[in-house]
Every structure is written in C-alpha cells, then in structure tokens.
Amino acid sequence: MSRGYFTVPKLSSRVWKVWSRNRSVFMKTWRVNFFPPFVEPLLYLFALGFGLGRYIELIEGMSYPRFIAPALIAISIMNSAFFECTYGSYVRMYYQKTFDAIIATPLSIEEVITGELLWGATRSLIYATIMLPVIAAFGLIELPDSLLIIPFAFLAGFLFAAIGMCFTAITPNINALNYPAFLFITPMFLFSGTFFPLELLPQPLQYFALAALPLTHVVGITRSLTLAEPSGFFVLHLVWICVVSLVLFVLAVNLMRRRLIV
C-alpha cells in the first residue's frame, strides 16, 4: 500500500476522544499545569522588561515592557504546543504505548494524531488565556482587542503542534528531539521580532525569518492585537499561518502513520 506524504486523512469526530483523554490527564494535575503560564511572564517582565528595559528609552515609540509583552505570549503559545507534541507525544507513543492501545479501538492512527494536535493547540489557548490577565495587570496591553489573542492562540498553537509532531514522527529517539528544540525553537525565541524589532536584522535574515521562522508571524499578530494597531501585514501573517498549518498537519499525520503502521 503506497501512501504519499500528503494523503488527506479521513477523520471523524472521534478525534475529540483523544483530545479529552489528554485533557483528563491535564486536569488531574491542574495546579502544576496552571503554574508556568502564571509565573513565566512575571519572570520575563521583571528581568527584561523592568530590569534590562530601564536602559532602553523607547523602542518603536513605546516602552520596552510594552514591546515584549506580546512576544512573551507568542513564545508561550509556541512552547506549550511544541513541547506537548514532541516530548509529550513521544512519551505517549513510545514509552506508554498509549497510541497502540487507542488504535485497537475504532479510532484510526490519523484520528489519534489529529487529537494530539488539537490538544497541543488547546494547551496554547489555555496558556495564553492565563497570561493575558497577568500582563494586563501591568497595563501593558490594550483591551478588549487583546482578547482576540485567545482564539488566535488555538490557531497558532496548532501550527507549532504540527511542527512538533513532524519532528516526533522522524526522531530516532527522545534525546534527538533536543536538535529541533535548540536549533529551531531557541533561535525563533530570539530572532522573530521578539526582544528587538525584526528590522534590526540584516535584510536577508529578515526575509529568512519571515519565510522560515513561524514565530515571526505569530508575534506580528499578537503585537498588532496588544497594541490595538492592526498592521498592513496582519492578513498576510494570518494567511501564512493557516496555509503552513494545513500543510504540516497533513504531513505530520502521514509521517506518523508511516512510523506506526507497519
């Protein structure tokens, strides 16, 4: 049976059963899970925003904490979905054999992987939702525009979940997941218009960031929303995220199928 890398998966509403399995686990330890998105923005804001930021007069006409606030949310969206669908999914797939147990039931592997991705996206949504009031308490974001970040977090989270799942599908072992984490996620964290404007990068690198660093687009949108200043690129960022998410979603499902169905 030959299947390509871009065979469109057949799915049913059963994908939500996998999603609700992961939600049940998440809710069992909700205290520890709700902790990071609450603390993380505080640490970054104090260290970079109010610490380092004291030496920065104005950046693009605004205070430094105000500049990095949307980036902190975008980074959290990225990390929560990416790490859920790399280390988290790998542990469920390889060590816990959870996927094997589920595909012995009427669910298909395509539905299992899709459920995992939807859960990764949901985690991003939860984290963004918790971070918003924390950051809003410092008066760094505009309301109600910033509330649109909540639904957007699901979409952007889905993108990073799909990226993570592609790596999970091809990684030889759990340690090798450090490569995408350090060679892809960490550079994105630093160079996607997060802590300094993209325009400071040499022009070729700016193009590279726009083409290959998804976080650039996510920060573009969250910053428009927290400042309540929709930029001309808003729609472009959104289209980029939607198209790439869709392509990588189909790729992730097919790669996983190749790995698990032999």
Next chain:
Amino acid sequence: MYSYTCCAAIYEHVSTSQREVVAIAPVIVAEDLRKQFDEFVAVDNVSFTVEEGEVFGFLGPNGAGKTTTMKMIQCVSPKTSGKLTVFGMDVTTQPREIKQLLGVVPQENNLDPDFTVFENLLVYSRYFDRPRAQVENMIAELLDFVQLREKQDKPIEQLSGGMKRRLILARALINTPRLLILDEPTIGLDPQARHLIWDKIKSLKAQGITVVLTTHYMDEAARLCDRLVIMDFGRILVDGKPDALVSEYIGTDIVDAEHNPRVIACLNRMGAKYDVWGDTVRVYTAHPQDVIAALLNDCGLGTITARAATLEDVFLKLTGKKLRE
C-alpha cells in the same frame, strides 16, 4: 469469590440480530494471508478458519509470525496479500466496524500510567462510544470479574504483573466484544495468577465469546484451546485439536532414557520410534511398560522416566530444539 457469571448480564444486551450475523459464518477466515516487511516474510501464505464460540490457539517459537497474524486480525497492521475477513468483513475496508467487535489483550502491557485503575477503563470506554451512564456499572462489574474492585482508585504503577494483566483483560471486555484476541495472556505471571486468568478465559468462552490466543506455554494451550495451529517461520506446520495432535505426532506416552550407544542399539533392535535430545533419548510409544521392561532387562539401564506425551513433545518435534532469538 469468583463471579463466573459476571458479564452475562452485559452480554444479554447484545442484540439477537448481531448474534445471527455472527452465527452464519466463521468468525475469522484467512486464505493465503501474507505479511512481508521488505525482504523478511513474517507470515507466509497461511490459511485458517476460526469458528464462533471456540478457543483457537497459535503456538510457535519467537518470530514464528503469531503476533503479526494477531495484528492483521486486529486491523492495525495491513496485510501484504491474501484474504482476511473477521465477522465476514474485510480487514482492509471495514477496520472500524471490526474493531468495534474486538477485545484485545496485547503482548506488551499498555495500560495508561497517567490514570488509575478505574479511570483506565472509563477513558477506554469513551473510545467505543459507550454511554457514560451504562459504563459506571459495567466497570464495577468488570472489576469484580477480574477481582480488582478494591484497587479501583490505585495508580497503575502500584499493581503487580498479574493485576495488570487482569486489568487489561477487563479493559478488553469494556465493549462487550464478540471476539477476544489474547496475545500471550499469561506471559511472565506466577502460577496462581496464570490459573486465575485461565479461569476467566474459560468463563468467557462459556458465555459464547470466541477467543483467539497466542502462547509459548504448552500446558496453557492444551488446557484452553479447542483447536490450535503450530506456526514456525511464518508458516502453519499443523492444525488440530490438542489431544489429536499429541496422539498423531507422538503417541500416548514418552520414555526418557540416558543417551548412550547401548541404548540406541537396543532401541534400534526393538524398532522403537525415538529422538535424541542432548544427553536424553526420547522414545515415543503407546506401550511404555514394554519399552521400560525391554530397556531394563536387555540393556541394564539406570535412569528411565516414563510419562504421558504432551503438546510440548509435539511442539519440540516439529519446531526443533534450536534456540530462537
């Protein structure tokens, strides 16, 4: 006490129409079923039929192709060629419908360590669209059946090996399956735990559930299986009822004697059927007294053991003694 009648109530819910569908045709039909991984042929054109209500066994050394065959029946591993139907449905085109009727105990424990005993069954029931109201009663009943009711709120890591196997059996029953697939159901268990699992399998069979199992344990196969096949190198070597296989390939009894040239000469004179296994000569016979008398009188031997022939003798005779990795 064991509740042998557990699940009977659950099985009454199975509609008569569903029973009729199953009754008209065999549960599993495999014809020239083949599975190939690149160059390696794991299952080499096997054919077999499993009838409703029977316990059907797959015996064979490691790497014989038993588990691969189970995975094709479960619709989780696609076949390379040949025909395979379960309840009259093709595994390639109707996996979802087939899986709805199956209960699976995999070789490797894959209970969900993120959940308790009770939650494992609850979460699993969701995959089968079981309505929550029914499920709670059913889980209680199943936990009674496998004698884990008092452990229901314990995390999985606190269960012993035998308890985990029993919980997996309970999980496999959560959808009231018509066919139960047990891949090495008692692997690594102590004798008490094995007996308990055997009792459960027998009581499920008594309720009319078809059971397909793989095992390395010959006593397990002889005890449980109505019919079985012995597989090796991806092929089915023999099939039949355990007793019939023993009498056909071995005879009724075995006499084990010391291996030396005098004994061999003696046995050749008698025209006895025998095999040499290291330092033992294994004589197949229906008349053990005569063989023993002859060996003692004519050859003056010391160590002789007579015993009933078992399935293990058939297995070793057919698959050889070479160690499999």
